[in-house]
Amino acid sequence: MPGKNVGVIHPGEMGAVVATTLRNSGHSVYFASEGRSPETLRRAAEAGVTDAGTVARMCELCTAIVSVCPPEFAEPLAKEVASHSFRGLYLDANAISPARARRMAGLMTKQGATFLDGCIIGMPARARGQTWLYASGENAAAAGDLFSGGPLEFEMLGSEVGQASALKMCFAAHSKGMTALLAAVMGAAEGLGVRQALERQWRRNGPNPERAAAQIRQAAPKAWRFVGEMKEIAKTFESASLPGGFPRAAEEIYGRMAGFKGGEPAVGAILAKLRG
Numbered sequence: 001m002p003g004k005n006v007g008v009i010h011p012g013e014m015g016a017v018v019a020t021t022l023r024n025s026g027h028s029v030y031f032a033s034e035g036r037s038p039e040t041l042r043r044a045a046e047a048g049v050t051d052a053g054t055v056a057r058m059c060e061l062c063t064a065i066v067s068v069c070p071p072e073f074a075e076p077l078a079k080e081v082a083s084h085s086f087r088g089l090y091l092d093a094n095a096i097s098p099a100r101a102r103r104m105a106g107l108m109t110k111q112g113a114t115f116l117d118g119c120i121i122g123m124p125a126r127a128r129g130q131t132w133l134y135a136s137g138e139n140a141a142a143a144g145d146l147f148s149g150g151p152l153e154f155e156m157l158g159s160e161v162g163q164a165s166a167l168k169m170c171f172a173a174h175s176k177g178m179t180a181l182l183a184a185v186m187g188a189a190e191g192l193g194v195r196q197a198l199e200r201q202w203r204r205n206g207p208n209p210e211r212a213a214a215q216i217r218q219a220a221p222k223a224w225r226f227v228g229e230m231k232e233i234a235k236t237f238e239s240a241s242l243p244g245g246f247p248r249a250a251e252e253i254y255g256r257m258a259g260f261k262g263g264e265p266a267v268g269a270i271l272a273k274l275r276g
Helices: 013-024 038-046 055-061 071-083 098-110 140-147 163-191 195-205 209-239 245-260 267-275
Strands: 005-009 028-031 064-067 089-092 114-121 132-136 153-158
Touching: 005 013, 005 055, 013 028, 013 038, 013 064, 013 140, 028 055, 055 071, 064 071, 064 140, 071 089, 071 098, 071 209, 089 098, 089 140, 098 114, 098 163, 098 209, 114 140, 114 163, 132 140, 132 163, 140 153, 153 163, 163 195, 163 209, 163 245, 163 267, 195 209, 209 245, 209 267, 245 267
Parallel strands: 005 028, 005 064, 064 089, 089 114, 132 153
Antiparallel strands: 114 132
């Protein structure tokens, strides 16, 4: 089967892995450099992605587009693509609520495009078996050949738009929610003067304190991305008749940590920021 022209919006850390998987699967990959940072341009070059210049030109060149961006930009980007009369396959792989995915599906299909709801679970992968891209929606299986070459693994969930987004919301509610809870607990213990005592007790029958600290340090540089994700999780919980207070509290925790973008903060600095 001949390769396709596939656009990636935008080749950040995970988007670059998506682009690599598409190229490994025999496809030509494009991105739009207009308005992107030098870091994005560097990653795109390293991933062997061709610059289409603008989103409009990418829509002309490509028969499929994969969106990988912070959740707050997912819907505006879909609207931008739809405004260029794109009629190919549009796979949204962002951390958004099922309701938002369904709304975007209506927008894209109205323009004549095929919409697939997707999500990515795992870290930016360097080898197979580490990170999965799930897709749901009518003809979700059609996306399989886009991702056959790895390192991303592809799995189809079903024909209903929203299933992939729901899976992401539930998974991230636990993984990122637990990290936010650990940060809040350690911040409270630090402020109350009992952090060392808490860590001694944890060593007896609790989480490994060194691992907990490492988990918080790893999350801090990415906290700015998790704020919007927690908002989407809260909406998802509420749509399932569950309280959204847990993810909304995590949203606030990550909001306080957002200033560490791109850094390697010490745990003490993170906890001080949380209390501040």
